[in-house]
Amino acid sequence: MTAYEKPVIGIAELRDVLGGHFESTIEHIEQMQGGNLSRVYSFVHQGQPFVVKFSDLGDAYGTERYVSKLLSGQGIPFPRVLGEGDAGKLKYIILERIEGSILADCNTERQIALMPELIQLLTRINHLQVSNTNGYGWIKPDGSGTYPSWRDYLIDFFAEDQQGNFWEGWYDLFRTSCLERDVFEECYSRLIEYSAYNEPHRHFIHGDYSPWNILTNGQRITGIIDGNFAYGDFLVDVATLEMMMRGWGHDIVRYYQDNQEREGFVIPNFKERMIGARYLKGIDGLRFFAKMGWTDAYVNTRDFLLGLTN
Structure with a gap:
């Protein structure tokens, strides 16, 4: 068994995904370190920072949506989910980016x-x-x-x-x-x-x-x-x-x-x-x-x- 490789997504496909959720220009797209199982990018929309994650592991983010609501609803500082969907064979989720x-x-x-x-x-x-x-x-x-x-x-x-x-x-x-x-x-x-x-x-x-x-x-x-x-x-x-x-x-x-x-x-x-x-x-x-x-x-x-x- 070889080491797990995170999924790869092109910048054009990434912009297409984000364009389906944000009408105006997306700026400062950067790949982030970390995320052993997801490919993670940060970006800015109208001056606000966000994160988008991509995974090829089934319904990777359904639980994260539930947990986000559970934690943030009880005062725990966890990113709120702003959007999700499919990009070909990949699943993605868009979240607010927490300071720090x-x-x-x-x-x-x-x-x-x-x-x-x-x-x-x-x-x-x-x-x-x-x-x-x-x-x-x-x-x-x-x-x-x-x-x-x-x-x-x-x-x-x-x-x-x-x-x-x-x-x-x-x-x-x-x-x-x-x-x-x-x-x-x-x-x-x-x-x-x-x-x-x-x-x-x-x-x-x-x-x-x-x-x-x-x-x-x-x-x-x-x-x-x-x-x-x-x-x-x-x-x-x-x-x-x-x-x-x-x-x-x-x-x-x-x-x-x-x-x-x-x-x-x-x-x-x-x-x-x-x-x-x-x-x-x-x-x-x-x-x-x-x-x-x-x-x-x-x-x-x-x-x-x-x-x-x-």
Whole structure:
């Protein structure tokens, strides 16, 4: 299996797409960095900045439309959807562009200064009101979860038979990449064991709460973008942030626990739930890093996971 290549769209086709939504001139079209699964462009219309994303992965943006309404409607700074449609075989979505640059570009001192607000925003996200929905795992465009239980979600997420999504044929990675079958099976067995602690908890999960999806103007957090949105244990988002910032010297779990204590939140079985969340994000990270050819990230994550319960 070769590394995933994001879709390519020509500038003329891009202007045609935007012309179907905006009557006057589109200016300053620029391809943006980031977006592992989408080709992303920024542009300006009548002095206002916007973003358009393109994907070849099925109904890539139906859920983002739902989540945008959910988050922005409850005061979370997430881009509003302004338009969407098809461009040949590609799907696209047009969103407002939130002020700021990614947190990953800030130096360590600035990241530490922003950490309290970063954790507070995550807490708000994970305590969104979702009691009018049902199901676990991936959020569908209608707002419901895809699976009847957390365990069903985990089993299907790592199943060999994937159809029409990013992970179709992913077992080939055991032959064609650095992904090790014995490592996967050992970590997966631990994930299933610890998932019993995560199972009772159902909240909104951003799914990719990382410094590449968090925006700041240097003084405050201005917004969040993207995500692999799901319902389940909110500690999955803590595990994601920890995994993405571990090498930068930040003790994310300690920051998070300190904030929860100040806010008066009691989190039962915190240690066991964190282990379950770490295995979920870590195993997914292993196969993603292998598919992308990021060997160093793979090795670091593998060693962390294997040492978790020793």
